[in-house]
Amino acid sequence: NAGVTQTPKFQVLKTGQSMTLQCAQDMNHEYMSWYRQDPGMGLRLIHYSVGAGITDQGEVPNGYNVSRSTTEDFPLRLLSAAPSQTSVYFCASSKGRQLLNSPLHFGNGTRLTVT
């Protein structure tokens, strides 16, 4: 039982490049989400999904796309990387569709630098 697995751990991109951050969970969780963490800003929600085929925007969705074709996987796509997207990205999953009484399980993060 690996929990939430994120790849890669580190990535450097040039402005304008695109890439996909991978996230997979083996706990059969319905809820999955992506957060970015910047110094002094806490964790900000980018996109989330309450099940396969269902996604919705969070607080800071611009510049990012997601899809959820399976329960296990929730990739995050950067369409055209910008220096403002330099951050640490965390994927998190939860058993319940509603986060009201189910904790989030976080992956180990992807540190992205855009030059």
Added chain:
Amino acid sequence: QQPVQSPQAVILREGEDAVINCSSSKALYSVHWYRQKHGEAPVFLMILLKGGEQKGHEKISASFNEKKQQSSLYLTASQLSYSGTYFCGTAISAGGTSYGKLTFGQGTILTVHP
């Protein structure tokens, strides 16, 4: 809509107590608490639900004042391992449309010295 945490930072000696507060401008259904050590992922500590139910860590206590839309995390007899950044996350009342979103505060940095 981001909850506000206070204090921003606190420094303790081992054995001392600390309280971390989390306030929201919206009516809350639940409050989550997480701790993050440097370079690591956040780790779940506790969930407090409207109505008084709690789920989480046996050695950490917390309160949830629904009327004031506030939660407090109580760390007693602190240990070196308590050092880290503590985040509260808030889920608004089920009558709204954002129940799938957990909004985090900016964090409180706790440092425990020997």
